[in-house]
Amino acid sequence: MNIIEVTNVSKKLKSKGKEVFALGNVSFNVKKGEIFGLLGPNGAGKTTMVNILLNVLVQDKGTVSVFGKRIGTDTLEKMNLVSGDIRFQWTLSSKQILEFYGRIYGLTKKEREKRISKLSKLFEIDHFMNRRFSYLSTGERMRLNFAKAMLNKPSLLLLDEPTLGLDPDIAIKVREEIKRVNKKFGTTILLTSHYMNEVEQLCDRIAFMDNGEIAEIGSVRKVLTSGGLFDMIVKVTKVKKPLELRARGFKIRGKTLRKQLKPGESLSTNLSFLSRNGIQVLDVETKRPTLEDYFVRVARRKA
């Protein structure tokens, strides 16, 4: 069952008097219970897409449905947002912020007390419940953000750059939290990030966005292998027949040969080729591409 269905969504926005292309024909869907990543460099259109899903921005073309419905206040009540640039009213204490959102979600006094107490323990925020938002550290704000996001037990959680600007140790904790929320509550999660390792660790499927369009979509493995399964790096005693090697797709740097293997292409076939051409192999190393590599590849394509 699809929780989010986005079909051919396009959006242009005005910036400094000029119309800027923000999204172009974006289509994807997110299944129930999965962690779906929207990945891409700054300005790729990730936050624009999230804003459309949150109904604070309306697309020019295409359709968006959440829980099988057009987005409105009733769908928003079953969703929640954790954003890297979260800012609550600075004079309110953590407890007052949770109390306010609890009321917004229509929880009774008893429900609010119970849930706030449970979440404050879960996200370890109980020691700063009476502290004002303006006095909280970035990590504390993020934990409060998560507690607020779980108040309405959302079926869909949108995480917009949740680890942006966080110290590595806190970012690790946040990632653990995301996994825990997904496993424990079965919450469907849409995550935007430009941290490759974060997406690799967390997501079941990803869409790589570039310039407002989806460049690749599928499982992390599928996206990774879209340009080649892995790299083979071969150290040889002496490079012979360089023209044949280049024709075969090898890149030569000193006594090191490097080749990106395409899907279905085996390592042994290439090693036999080297042996047939009298090239003595000293060492073979294979390198699985990371999303970082994919990111760089897309950036190069753009350049």
Add this chain to the structure above:
Amino acid sequence: MKWYKVQALIYREGRIFRNAKYRAVLFLYFPITTIIIWGLFSSSVQGRALETGMLVLIVNVFWNFGQLAQSSTNMAMMDDSFSGSLKHIFVSGVSSTEYILARIITSSLLSAVVVVLLIGLSVYAFQATILLANFSLVVILTCLTLIASIGLSVFVAGMILALGKEYGFLSWSSIQIFVLLSAPFYSISVFPEIIQPVAWVMPFTNIFEGIRQLISAGFVDPTLIVNGAIISVAYLAVSFPFYTAVFRHAKKNGNLVKMGS
């Protein structure tokens, strides 16, 4: 519309007010010091121009009340915008109507407290006993001022959404032009003829005219009350669809996102 969401927003505003007590100073400081200034003026001209002094004092009571009712609604919205919390309120399923309604209720309560203080100060410190002697009329004029100010605040909220965060200054400055054209201390006849029809449809014109009549003749022509009520309600009736339409448009052109974060 879900009433518990409006209540939640009122609860939040109450907590913000309690946590930031300097806001009380902000809301009380200008109206009270203004009334003291014009009250002293009224006392000093008592022997020569009592009527003028009273007029300036009482018009200022209503002007400050109207300004507070309008600006506190819009300034609360700007506060949410500048603190970056506006977007998070709307993504929690709060509708534009629930949001503005909560703001209006809070501002009305706040302004009601302030107007009582201002009237009390005028009566007891500066002998504006005419306000007590015509108490029911004063209540009617106060209600009309409040309705007109609410209409203006909704209109200004729409204007800020349409023009962007940079126009947040409208929240406290916009009322000035409406007061100017509503002829606070002078008759509408001082305006050039071309302006006069505009002046008659200004939100406070009939109210100010009524105050002038009350001070000079001791009564208010019921036509002024009726016209004042029609215009105030018309402002309110027109401003809501305007605000709703602008809010919808702000979702399309990205202004809501810019305002909210």
